[in-house]
Amino acid sequence: MFDAIVVGAGPAGATAALVMAGAGARVLVVDRAVRPRAGGSSLLSTSARTMLATLGVSVPPASHHVRACPVTSARTGRSRLVELDATIVARDRLDEAIVASAAAAGARIERGWFVRRPLVAERAIVRGVDMRRGAMRLRIPALVVVAADGARSSLVRAAGLAAGTVRHRTWSTLLDTPDRPATAELFLGRRGWCRLLPADGGVRFVLSTPQTIAPRDALTAARALGPVLARRLDGSRVIEPWHRTRARTVSRAGVPGLLLAGDAAGVGSAAGDGIAAAIAGGLLAARVALRTIETGSLDGSLDELAAARAMWIDPALDVGRRLDRLIGADDVVSMALAVAGAARRRAEELVRHWAAWPGRLESLVHRGAMMDVPRT
């Protein structure tokens, strides 16, 4: 029997698996995809890099460094420069690096399995998962399950934890554009925001909007945010299939035996520090899961996870949420200023928060390594 099953090998799941396996737990990681999501480029913040370095994950080399991001009104072109200290990395290589560290720590990685639902035992306690690959179906028991299966989590739905969806849908693709950005750029309009990132082979385009649009209309919808952005996108051509996401909110941090991590635990917006939040979510879920494995008791585990998430993760997602709220504002310049100010204050706060992590992590991993994990 496994001590823990982690569903999802994205940043949240792979981090949870790395910490638990490093502490001596028997961990199975299951992902429906046969390989990490290909093609995307992600902005990796200082917070995310700090946590990965502390965990001993070798982050893939950055294709670009982002020291400042212009935040521009898509309508008037007024712009403010927001200071950042971020890098752009290939997303599949980042995910694979964390998974490789988890495997090196002893986690077993199984790809190509779709987890359908949690296995629910007596007193409504989750004790494993029901998963399938083609016609093959397996029911795998475990003391604790970490649901890190992303924004459309099957486990969240099956456990009745889905509370709603956020207003905005996010559309992303790779563009071939004559005017390649040298850094990250953010354009704001009344009906959404658009981010451009330099990427291998083109420009990573992300549009977040509350409008209901067909994928083929996403570029047109971005151009409609304002003439300045329309001109910026002149001559652009979509060179990758569209990827659409809609973030969900959840009612609780899990149910007994099932702990949520990463996007499965609810996110605000792709403008937030999603990867850092996912890594932190994986760490917090791992810490709570290790205590359950160590003591055999689920008492207080969900309250502990909820309190830790409120302290460490909600602030990181706040910039994205603010941005979503501000999009409805009439005065796009004040909106840009507010976002710039909020982002800078939040970044300073985050650096202070994460500066405290290395010590915490060392004590967490040390305590885990010292404990006697029960073998059932």
Ligand SMILES: Cc1cc2nc3c(=O)[nH]c(=O)nc-3n(C[C@H](O)[C@H](O)[C@H](O)COP(=O)(O)OP(=O)(O)OC[C@H]3O[C@@H](n4cnc5c(N)ncnc54)[C@H](O)[C@@H]3O)c2cc1C
């Ligand atoms: C368009 C877009 C752009 C973004 N850009 C950035 C950025 O630049 N920087 C940043 O920090 N954040 C960014 N984010 C946010 C960031 O990508 C997410 O917050 C982060 O990936 C969440 O990690 P996760 O591990 O929770 O989930 P995911 O990365 O989504 O991983 C979930 C994993 O679970 C697997 N899975 C799903 N369902 C099942 C199932 N039923 N059974 C088995 N496996 C399953 C999937 O295959 C996947 O591997 C962006 C988000 C979007 C939508």
